[in-house]
Amino acid sequence: MITPAPTTPRARRGSPSLALALLVTLAVVVIALFLFTDLPGRWEYALDLRSRTVTGMVIAATAIGVATVLFQTITANRILTPGIMGFDAVFMTIQVVVAFAVGPALLVSAPPLASWTVELLLMAGAIVLLYWWLFLHRRLDLHVIVLAGLVLGVLFRSVTAFLQRLLDPDTFAIVQDLVFASFTSIDRELILPTGVLVVVAIASLWPLRRSLDVLSLGETTAISLGVDHRRTVMHVVVVIAALVATSTALVGPVTFFGLIVANLAYGAVGHRHLRSIPAAIAIGVVALVGGQLILDRLLGFSTELPVVIEFVGGIFFIVLVLTGRAR
Numbered sequence: 001m002i003t004p005a006p007t008t009p010r011a012r013r014g015s016p017s018l019a020l021a022l023l024v025t026l027a028v029v030v031i032a033l034f035l036f037t038d039l040p041g042r043w044e045y046a047l048d049l050r051s052r053t054v055t056g057m058v059i060a061a062t063a064i065g066v067a068t069v070l071f072q073t074i075t076a077n078r079i080l081t082p083g084i085m086g087f088d089a090v091f092m093t094i095q096v097v098v099a100f101a102v103g104p105a106l107l108v109s110a111p112p113l114a115s116w117t118v119e120l121l122l123m124a125g126a127i128v129l130l131y132w133w134l135f136l137h138r139r140l141d142l143h144v145i146v147l148a149g150l151v152l153g154v155l156f157r158s159v160t161a162f163l164q165r166l167l168d169p170d171t172f173a174i175v176q177d178l179v180f181a182s183f184t185s186i187d188r189e190l191i192l193p194t195g196v197l198v199v200v201a202i203a204s205l206w207p208l209r210r211s212l213d214v215l216s217l218g219e220t221t222a223i224s225l226g227v228d229h230r231r232t233v234m235h236v237v238v239v240i241a242a243l244v245a246t247s248t249a250l251v252g253p254v255t256f257f258g259l260i261v262a263n264l265a266y267g268a269v270g271h272r273h274l275r276s277i278p279a280a281i282a283i284g285v286v287a288l289v290g291g292q293l294i295l296d297r298l299l300g301f302s303t304e305l306p307v308v309i310e311f312v313g314g315i316f317f318i319v320l321v322l323t324g325r326a327r
Contacts, residue, residue, distance in 0.1 A: 016268075016270050016272070016275050017269075019269050019279070020268070020269050023269075023278075023279055023282035023286070024278070026286055027282040027283075027285040027286050027289075030286050030293065031054055031285065031289055033293060034050060034054060034290075034292065034293045035047065035050050035051065035054060037297070038297055052186060052188055053183065053292070055186075055195070056183060056186035056250060056251060057285065057288040057289050057292070058289075059191065059195050059198055059246075059247070059250065060183065060247045060250060060251045060284075061261070061284030061285045061287070061288050062284070063198050063243040063244070063246055064243070064247050064257055064261070064284060065258060065261045065262065065265070065277070065280035065281045065284040066202055066239075066277055066281065067082050067239075067240045067243040067258060068081045068082065068258030068259065068261065069262050069265065069273070069276055069277050069280050070212070070240050071085070071240055071258075072262055073212055073215050073236070073273070074233050074236055076216065076218060077146075078262070079259065079320050079321060080146065081255070081258045081259045081262075082240060082244045082258065083253065083254065083255035083256065083258060083259075084150075084153070084255060084256075084259070084317075085149040085150060085153055086152055086153015086154070086155075086156055086157070087123075087240075087241075087244045088248055088253030088254070089153050089156035089157045090123050090126050090127065091245075091248045091249070091252075091253055092156070092253060093156045094119060094122050094123065095175055096160045096164055096167075096175055097163065099167060099171050099174065099175045100163050100166065112187040112190055113189050113190065115249075116187075116190050116193070119249040120197075120249050123241070123244070123245035123249070124241040124242055124244075127237070127240075128237065128241045130149075130152070131234070131237045131241075132234065182251060182252055182306070183251055183288060183305055184292070184305075186250060190249075190250055194246050194249075194250045197246050198243060198246055198247075201239045201242040201243055201246075202239070202243075204235070204239060205236075205239060208232060208235065209273060209274060211227050211232050212236075212273040213271075213272055214227050215227065215232060215233070215236075216271060252306070254306060254309060254310070255310060256309065256310055256312075256313020256314055256317060257284070257309050257313060259313055259316060260283075260309075260312065260313050260316050261280045261283045261284040261287060262276075262280050263316070263320065264279075264280075264283050265279035265280040288305070291305050291308060292305050295308075
């Protein structure tokens with residue numbers, strides 16, 4: 001009688017490479033369905049509009065997914081995301097302060113590329129400057145920096161809410177439209193610079209591909225294995241700032257989307273970054289494009305995709321906390 005070999009965790013989970021290949025294939029299929037199904041008579045115009053929407057969604061999914069995986073790597077926590085830490089609150093504060101200081105005319109009439117560039121520089125600059133001051137200049141512990149980020153996020157949101165109460169109704173409506181995420185009204189002029197910046201930021205991580213896996217083991221272990229922890233983390237923070245700033249300036253703030261795609265990626269392919277990062281991108285594309293496909297073709301625009309994402313993400317966040325899977 002032959003005794004069956006014990007089932008290993010890897011065998012139970014299946015092949016991470018196969019899971020990644022299936023996720024990428026699913027993402028391609030969903031994109032094809034969104035682009036080519038139910039085309040109207042003037043299919044050239046519809047296909048052009050859909051191509052712009054899909055491209056923006058792919059860029060946003062890539063930026064948010066990668067930024068969240070990186071942020072959870074350096075914080076060693078599965079429920080913290082740049083959005084929860086208040087990175088998106090910087091964007092909202094910028095919009096409200098500009099509207100409060102100079103009026104809504106500048107926000108509406110400014111060229112899209114100029115507005116995108118200013119928002120990008122202000123957001124990324126504020127994030128990098130803050131973390132450089134806390135992490136390198138003050139040399140505080142990473143957990144203290146995370147706590148500082150949470151507190152500052154609450155501060156930014158409070159300032160934003162206070163200033164919004166002082167705006168007149170017309171200006172308030174304009175600001176609300178600007179700070180609300182939208183995946184279907186992406187400006188064509190912003191797609192190329194945003195895509196290039198996202199690709200460059202992610203490509204800069206290639207020399208750190210092995211160090212990222214070591215970082216997830218903790219600061220003490222990473223240092224003992226020869227990783228320059230502070231320099232590597234600061235490099236990662238710059239990349240996160242660039243990705244969050246570009247995606248937020250392109251589509252608006254989305255708090256819980258990264259939390260969903262990152263944790264689903266870990267469950268599908270594990271924590272190794274050469275697999276988890278592409279998996280997070282593929283899952284993000286499936287979620288955004290597939291969700292918009294369902295809303296467009298089945299539900300008839302009965303609700304907005306960001307509303308659904310925030311609702312599901314909030315529930316997912318609570319489940320992670322209650323089940324003790326934060327680490």
